[in-house]
Amino acid sequence: MKKNHLEYSNSIFVLLIVCVVSLSSCNDNNSKGKASSQVADHPTDFASDDEFLDYIQKTHLNYMWEGAEKTSGLAPERIHMDGIYPQNDAEVITTGGSGFGIAGLIVGIERGLIPRSKGVARFHQIVDYLAKADRFHGVWPHWMYGPTGKVKPFSTKDNGGDLVETAFLTQGLLCAREYFKNGNAEEKWLAQKIDTLWREIEWDWYLNGQDVLYWHWSPEYQWEMNFPLEGYNECLITYILAASSPTHPIPASAYHNGWARGGDIKSDAVAYGYPLILKHNGAEEYGGPLFWAHYSYIGLNPKGLSDRYADYWDVNYNQTMINYTYCVQNPKGFKGYGESCWGLTASYSIDGYSAHMPMKNDKGVIAPTAALSSFPYTPEESMRALRYFYNELGDRIWGKYGFYDAFSIHHNWYPKRYLAIDQLTIAPMIENYRTGLLWELFMQAPEIQEGLKKLGFISNPL
Template structure:
């Protein structure tokens, strides 16, 4: 099969995850499972990716525009009326049945932002009633509530039992949180908060970049699924797209260098990021430069296809070769929704599960690679334009 056909098939089957693994109960309609192992638990981030995938599916002819619109309307109504929230911020994991908290989950700023980007995309795409529902959800989020005023930073998390903890004090996947917060029509935050997190610089091989704590590729990908950073820089002249490209190449080089220790890691099997593993979900897989810079903790040899595929806009040729390799050489990875979450040859292990955010970054990034659709929809939005301008982003000269 030609590489373009494999990519299109992977994208369509990944979209099917969001279209099929969905709640149709009265109170939870539109909620999407976090992963296929726990079918009764939804992730609001998974819903954000799923909503963003609706225009992609329509434009590719996988679903009708009317079906997509109805799914968007009903899902946003569920979030407006039923999904558990505090000060407008949603609980990360909720039950598929009624949108109420499960797993003693946190009220999450980042997952709320990921959901909200999905609401924004369908709002901008369909307009009218869908846009009104997006604005109603957006306008009730009290962004300053989630701030540590002394540090001028977002807290990392909040739960009923613990209160607030930690801080978003370094670069990671959270850039959308500043753009949305600054542009809020009701409860805005100051643009200075974007400049308050630390930008630590590190190097691996030839690649010097502003690195994230774990070096997981998702941290360099998620905000980029919606915001087109290719030709804009902030007041410090940082181009985040170039930064993510360097992080992707560093990850690739690291995996090649680790082949002598792990059979799964090599030139066409790479992309260390948070994923399922033989020992359960791991959020700390990554590559240097990172806070750890320690190969013992960065990987156990597990590779998730979403790591590379989510970087297809940054290093298209390398990613295309990798997708072809997985498809032609690792049949155990393939299933109902395309590539399963991960594999590890040293442990003779192949994941049986699909994870929403991992399928989601694939669907969106493949479409941006093919057509730029999600970028085009997002960058037309008045709040995104306003947020970027207030923070000080400008077109690079």
């Protein structure tokens, strides 16, 4: 029997945080009140906003470039600049975060921040590694041991394929395929290898014989994780890709009956004057954490994207403005919140890791990625936050790979730690604001256009 709406949502949040809490909550007290002692490049004399954004993108995508795990070329799950690593975690890579990082590498190549030949070589390294790594009906696990490509269980029963993390990875790979497919011989070969990986993903297996996609499958535990993907949350891209697959597609009915809950996904809720439009799992009054407006939209362009349930630009804009307005009004009275300091999303927290969101789960913790990855939706509000984070808090929250994951002025808490899933959405989403590069690449893929039509989407970005 399926969980009810709130139970299902809470289960997803538990899944997202259970391992991270156990791995990362230790020694957080060491971060309280400490300014960064690391010497980090922190120029302040930018000639223009464009030059400033260039620098911000370059620094953050460097987590995937210079900071990559050496064998795979992929993104480490976390990097702690305070020297406190969870046990046996230093070589763990994340598939979903790597998908965002792949998008960032494309930005780096396009902007001349990464030499094209070296970028292509890195992509070959990544793709060759992924072809040999553990897969479960073509689907990668959430975490892998970098040196071996073997699955690292995310939790006891989550030791197999993770369809959602695979979707985030595939979104980035398809952007890369489109970017390189008309290039030189090395680049065309790379695009062909990516295409092979894409075709080998068995999206339809993860239907579990039903009319809804399931998040996990394990050869040991089968379907015991029992998380059907029902909206609305960060998982929309999973259905788009599954419907678009040229080899293992799912029927449109799985989207409408599973993800959209037979039409029950629609919401009448309004917060701070902004309609929520779609029911946010377990966060039906003020919206969920802001990563829901980022992860599926690294490549999927919400501009002009609509179906029978929503206009997706409005969905994302409204969620961001609700989050922003909530922080400005600050009903819980946390020190530091305001027009220049806002953004609640899943991140490190004062008690481990938490999916921060307005009202329901607000701990006084701000994550820079929330505002910065929202640049396409709220450029003025995001730029104001960027200037404040950089100019006023830079001595406490800025390091080698850009802004640290999260902080709390209220709790005097400034940990020097990075998480890939937060760090690596910043450069791609800023690029989508500036040029729409990744949106253009992903949306031009012919399979994606066919998949969107199959599901009843209208896409008119102009």
